[in-house]
Amino acid sequence: MHRASVGKPAPDFTATAVMDGKLKEISLSAYTSANHWVALIFFPKAWSFVCPTEIRAYSERLEEFLYTRSCAVVFASTDTELCLRAWNHTNEMEGGLGGVHVPLMSDSNHKISRDYGVLLEDQGVAERALFIIDPKGTVRNITISDADVGRSVDETLRIIDALAFKDEYGEGCPVNWKKGDAGLKMAEQTKNSCIMKLQNFNE
Secondary structure, X not given: OOOOOOOOEOOOOEXXXXXXXXXXXXXXXXXXXXXXXXXXXXXXXXXXXXXXXHHHHHHHOHHHHHHHHOEEEEEEEOOOHXXXXXXXXXXXXXXXXXXXXXXXEEOOOOHHHHHOOOEEOOOOEEOEEEEEEOOOOEEEEEEEEOOOOOOOHHHHHHHHHHHXXXXXXXXXXXXXXXXXXXXXXXXXXXXXHHHHHHHHHHO
């Protein structure tokens, strides 16, 4: 099965999502044409125990994505739109989301999960995968986790900041880099020297 790759165009998608309790059609091209980054977050299924903790956490910090970083957050699963809507409308004490604000996109025909290479065909669900897509529609980061291990909102924000920093300044980001830190700039002469040494080594 083909998987979306870092540095390659992200597969476009158009699907129905639950947004603030209503059903709305969304698409990757609409986000990127508005010059938005996109955090496309696949989760296995609704009415589970790890997924709602993630979705609520990202929803609570949605402004940090949308207004500070111009990044849309989209959660996607192979559940039907009606299932996702019911889940969002149900209160937390009964296993629901209690009304989150992030879009919950239905991929009930499995096309999007399959296009991104994260569909578990034998189970009919998506892996716990995160794709960060830049405003040009290019995949810049991919993270795939164990189904029972939730992701970090802070780390997602850090990666978006690092990618935006690299695009703006042309510098690399060292280990544990965070917004406000200095980057790493390799001089062209040093870069060429490294290339020559590598070529000599291969010979």
